[in-house]
Amino acid sequence: GESVGLHLPTLSVQEGDNSIINCAYSNSASDYFIWYKQESGKGPQFIIDIRSNMDKRQGQRVTVLLNKTVKHLSLQIAATQPGDSAVYFCAEKAGRRALTFGSGTRLQVQP
Amino acid sequence: DTGVSQDPRHKITKRGQNVTFRCDPISEHNRLYWYRQTLGQGPEFLTYFQNEAQLEKSRLLSDRFSAERPKGSFSTLEIQRTEQGDSAMYLCASSLAGVSSGANVLTFGAGSRLTVL
Numbered sequence: 001g002e003s004v005g006l007h008l009p010t011l012s013v014q015e016g017d018n019s020i021i022n023c024a025y026s027n028s029a030s031d032y033f034i035w036y037k038q039e040s041g042k043g044p045q046f047i048i049d050i051r052s053n054m055d056k057r058q059g060q061r062v063t064v065l066l067n068k069t070v071k072h073l074s075l076q077i078a079a080t081q082p083g084d085s086a087v088y089f090c091a092e093k094a095g096r097r098a099l100t101f102g103s104g105t106r107l108q109v110q111p
Numbered sequence: 112d113t114g115v116s117q118d119p120r121h122k123i124t125k126r127g128q129n130v131t132f133r134c135d136p137i138s139e140h141n142r143l144y145w146y147r148q149t150l151g152q153g154p155e156f157l158t159y160f161q162n163e164a165q166l167e168k169s170r171l172l173s174d175r176f177s178a179e180r181p182k183g184s185f186s187t188l189e190i191q192r193t194e195q196g197d198s199a200m201y202l203c204a205s206s207l208a209g210v211s212s213g214a215n216v217l218t219f220g221a222g223s224r225l226t227v228l
Binding site: 032034036041042043044045046049089091093096097098099100101102103104 | 115144146151152153154155156159166167202204215216217218219220221222
């Protein structure tokens with residue numbers, strides 16, 4: 001079936017370094033993508049989103065890149081901070097369908 | 112507005128019992144979603160409403176699960192004859208359907224954790 005997945009289950013970075021979290025998707029009909037951050041005991045929190053008619057979108061310290069040719073999505077976090085430690089999920093949707101989430105990447109920021 | 116509220120936060124029950132979770136979305140949001148999340152996994156979609164209408168149900172949603180949103184505001188998710196495999200975090204989210212840039216962004220609650228013994 002159609003799915004969204006992540007390459008790396010755990011990513012460990014040094015504080016101040018840049019982080020890149022990758023995600024592959026298989027549904028070519030997906031037209032919207034979104035990244036969420038989830039801290040322990042909390043619900044997912046919106047980080048940034050992108051529509052399929054774009055290939056890059058920037059927020060505060062975060063950038064999402066979309067490569068539709070290879071069905072790949074990435075989240076870049078600049079100057080990673082301890083507060084960025086969490087599990088990150090990508091999710092995609094096609095048309096009016098609900099968001100489908102991947103399995104997540106744990107980001108560990110070492111001081 | 113305090114965001115999306117879910118109640119109870121934790122529920123421990125014995126196998127075979129029925130449980131009900133409640134979700135109060137952000138007041139101006141017309142869409143309400145239910146997801147289930149197990150440890151180490153991403154949220155799995157269960158169902159969603161636009162106003163009172165249940166627009167989509169996942170094939171994961173067995174006959175033991177039923178969700179309602181009778182007045183288009185709060186929603187309940189009931190699980191009948193619970194099984195140990197139902198143990199999970201049940202997440203509710205809401206959004207405002209439309210064409211604005213934020214229309215697809217779901218705001219999640221903190222979840223209701225179910226443990227079936």
